[in-house]
Amino acid sequence: MDFDLKYFREKVLNMTQAEFADVMGKSQNTVSRWEKEPQNLTLEVLAEISANTGFSLGDILNFKSKIHDPWKGEVSEMEKLRALKSDTNAKLTQLQEYMAVNSNSSQLHKNYADKLQKIYENTLPSIRKPRVGFLGNSDVGKSTLINAMIGQDVLPAGWTPITSLLMYVVHTEDRPDFLGDDSVVILSNRSGNKSVDIEQLHDENYFEQCSIESGGINVLEKYGSREGEYYMNTDATAAVVYIEAPLLKLCTLLDLPGFATSDNPQDDIQAAEGKNNADILVYMSLANGFMRGNDISYLKEVLDSLNPIGTKQNGFEPLSNLFVVASQAHVVADKEELRNILEKGAERMESVLPENYWVSKSQQSDLSYDYLDFSKRFFTYSRDDSELSKSFKEDFISLLEKIPKMLHTNTFDVLQSSLSVVDTEVSNELDTFRKYLEDKESATHDYQLLLGQKDEVYKNSLDFIQKLETEIELYKVKSIDEFKDFYDRTISTEAIVKVINRKGFKNRKKDKEELQNYLNNTLVQKSNDLCVLYSNKLRDYLDKELNKLNISAEASKINFDYQKAFITGLAGLGTYGALAFYIGTLGNLGGYIVVAQAVGLLSSLGISVGGGAAATSFVASIGGPITIVLGISILIMLATAGILSGRNWKEKFSDSLIAAYKKAEARQKYCTGLEKWWAETATAVNKNTMAEEYEKHLQEAEEKANLDVTGYEDLISEFKNFRSLLTH
Template identity: 40%
Template sequence: MNDASNYEIFKLKYFREEILHLTQKEFADLIGVSQNTISRWEANPGSLELSTIILISQKTKYPLNDILKLMTPKETLTKDWDYDPKNWELLNEYKNKLKISSIKISQEIEKFKSNKILKDRLNSLKKITDNAIRMLSKPKIAFLGNSDVGKSTMINTIIGRDVLPTGWTPLTSMQIRLIHSSEKPNKLGDNDTIILSSKGNINNIQSDRFNSSKFWDDFVVETGNKQLLQEYGDRKGKKYIRNKEKADVAFIYVDHPILRGCELWDLPGFGTEDNEQDEFIAEQGKQNADAYMYLSISNGFMRGTDINYLKNVLDSISQITNDMKVLSNLFIVATQSHVIEDDISRNEILAEGAIRMNSVLPTNFWTFKNKVLSENNSNYDPIKHGEFSYEAFEKRFFTFTKDSIIQSSRLKEDFFTFLNQIAKNKMNEVNYYLKTSTMGFMNSIDKSLQSLKNTKKPQIELKQLKENRVYVLSDIENLANKSKIEIEKARNMCIKEFTNEYNNYMSISNLENILESKGYKNRKNDKEEFTTFVGNTIQQKFENIIYKHSKEYAKQLELEFDRLNKQAKVSFDYRLSFVNSIVTGVTSFGALTIWMSTFGNLGGYIVATKIVGLLSSIGISVGGGAAATAFLASIGGPITIVLAISIIAGTIVGLLTGRNWKNKFAENVINAYKKENVLEKYLEAINKYWDDTLASYNTNNMIKEYDNQINELKNKIDLSETELEKTQSHLNKLKLEILNYF
């Protein structure tokens, strides 16, 4: 038995709130003392005598040995996570330099707004700069899990103070983002908290938009101090109850070193059945995050709905940068690990959780992820980047408790390594991007200078462009028609193939065979895991089919661009023009995401600059593997967490007895899927995916690109001798000074 003399304090408040789930008054009545006495004990828990702790054990019927486990050993008193942000400070300094450069370039654009040649070149330079700024953004860390696993508690422990509200009832009904205080908007003044309404689209809310008066007026609900979190985020808060503004996001600015290297996002817990809005807010937050802390309580680790939630996270995960090891941005954490007897038992719990999760994944889950990564990233190196595998997955399990530095040390060290590696990789990626982009930019200036020196050449080119306009417009129209035909072909093939796969798989005989071959028993846990395995396998079939036809569509698109550019009679790049026709501001590019992932290492700086901007607008790193793995996340699927749990509940009905229980249970599963119209939902998702592909570009913009090229040549020809010399002088100056911007 543990010796109480080895312990400094008994976490009485934690015991009352998170173990017993009692108010102070209820606990006082149970123990037989006044509420003031309980308040005094909780304010100074170190003063509690062993006799008092024994009394608490007797009255609560909670074993004394287990109570002693909740006491904090002297040698393991916790403190905040003392992260050294030096790598990020260097990166942030460089990012600030780029921001200053972007402002200077904007001033230059305004200065030369009447000179289209200079204005266009400066706009290109600004896009390069702004892309680099976006690429240097800090990772967003989402804290996910059921509503009672201690997400807010963990964040408070990392920060070293009670920034977020905590308790055993679901408190966080908002997406709360912790940002470093140095990034606080000037409008906030002495306050540190902003409450916002995303108006149904969390993508509207970005931390770098607060300087916009329109953004502030449209989305900011209220500003103040941390008390607002209780009022809006606590279900008992007055402003939560009368929340007419539908406030769903909060920013809180905190001075802590770890926030110099990341943003910490506290998301609403899953499983709050009385409020589906929480599920929606959590899902949108997950989609916009870069890394995930998935929390599950130790004494029920990876049980029940955890399996479904974590699979949902695995489907969403992608590389933050192209040089990161796979799965390094995933942390699966067993919280309140102090309640487990010893390190051996804790490690066993982690291992069993990994095995349980892996058992419900489709047979080719890891293989498929590796296929997507390797096929779309020429720089992928299995030795350097690792492979998606169970071996890599099981290393992502950790323990955490606010009461022990030792039990949380491996998580902390791994997380610090992760942040430092991202900083280095982001700087390397930005340097490579700027190097290739500036080379391309300077080449474009050289071409402009040569064109300006030879006044006859623009006239010849202009004549050719005008004469061939009707043919180019015909090419663009044919391209649009062929693209639509390919999209409809892909859509129909996806629907046909998935319907066949689904019907073949969801037969009683096939499900019976799976139950038999995988050794499932006639017990609740086994049947839940089987139903989850079935759902995951169907999702995998959906992704396989979508990916196959997306690759084929991308291949046909590339062949068409090669053909058009090869036979072009004028200097017009159909591929670049198509890139410029892609619509900004959408949340999904459909199959174009996989097509764009191939541009990560191409030398065409204008294409690359546009692609980087488009991908980063939906949270994808600069091409290559990061874009390819993010493609998997963008596919999504119609089976939400709530629906998956509903299906599981629909299958576990009644007691199945006799030798043919497998047949009866297989029939239950099929009926549950029919009741929820799962096949129809998947077909709707296929249609939406290809509708998104079609809606993500507008070939009318290609015609505008062609006409802009004609107008640019006209501008060159119409330049007076003085303007011509001035333009040449400024282009030469821009070429010489470009490196000063970076």
């Protein structure tokens, strides 16, 4: 009998030989003999294995056909990325050792060391493998695809994921050392963030804060199987499974909860928000029901929030990190019919997109998007037919092979530009120390000048913040008022009937669903467009006003950078609202300020891609999954309308649609999304940041003014040593 018992035990059951022997009620020697002599396994023994493991005898007999070669790709560029992370870690360690030796140095010296440490610490999380998120309804075969990709069954038999549980499949090389041989970790977001950051699990304090339990595969069964002891544990939000597989050297896989897995809309919200943890998205829909029902609503939201990776400079095609996959393609026997299924699916999606959708998307990026780009992202997949999966597999692996080089280039450039800014600051400090060494009175003069200008700087800063708050409030009111006006004109009987006529919708369920999707998408697009419009206005306002302040400071010989002080106050926040658009235009300065302060890169594939393209992905979050749930609730309300008879069915259905939108409080929910966007913007503004930065500037000037010759010589020595550390 050609049955690989050892592989079955280790890779499918995830059991040790002793554990399997215990399950079988046999001695370990017997199991060892079975594994060494698989040709001698009798049908009776296989039936016994079937009875004790829960696998049918048919599955056992056909087991070999279910083992697939794992997917793999070229890892040389990923190794370079890992080397960059290792080098950055080494530099961080070197800096910490340097400061331990120089613990009695000046506070000014320590401040620069702290700044450099933050740059290294906050760059490290962005040097990581891309995450691939798998989306779709609960029965489309996401887990089957993941198992095929890694060449083994990751999930135990009978796996039924908790509705809102995210499951990361990670290579064992990325497992924290202190976990030992533990292969599963169950996590909770006790930190209060929306999701657990698996990149921080190497920090034992963070791990202790988030970890619920760790151990073998049985831990996953306890929380993930309906029969599991802790299946209903609402604290559990994520699971990490560590596996050794070739593909995982290039990426981390993220099995997202299936949409529409329960009657609770909050579950759909959590599932949709989970995709924001992914850099590449694989949206799956069954081939024999491709892009039907809620698929259109979900895919549209995915399309809106997809993090852009393509630019004219890096050569990535538009939407190259999106895969729309018709799963179980083998059930459709005719390949021509499969091509037709993909085409019709793309066309159905296109039919419900708002007018000028691709034009709007192109204007927010340096790439041109169109329907053809979108249609190229549709693929077929079948575990049992490699030919049907070939195109998807090749495109997917090719993307994973190219991304590390792009990540390496982008991260290295931001890191180097940040270090360059620090080096310039240190160089300027050295020039100042040398000047003060030669002319002690100039240090006192500079301090007195700063002290004398304090009231003016404080007044300018306060005026700027007050005007900015007024401007933000104005943009909020304008965007909401404009949306309300657009909503009232769009969700009206006359306007809806015009859409029905223009698009040729008929009096049938499918067309009515497409009409509702089209209207919902049109409202989402208007909301997003208004955010982009007024965020860009705010960006221009900030650029103009901060530039004016700096010109005024230069004219008054005030040694203070208002722009830098303002941006410094933004760092450390999880959200920026409309201010993300401003930060995105600052190039190296924006990257440096954010990296140096607290939050690292806005995202590993975000700020490094550039400006508005990255910022617009934040806009999609203002309504985000709420719009999905809203759309579904309206469809449910309309389900009772049925087929309306009579020549005026269009007017009747339009009235039903308007009533459903009103009952769902759609107008208010969209406006609430806009209010949230501008509330995040206002929260990001630190009212006291400029004054605090000036006060710090003043204290440093006073410290310098009070030094003697030896003090200046010591500072020069400290900063020369620090600069040597910085540049080597």
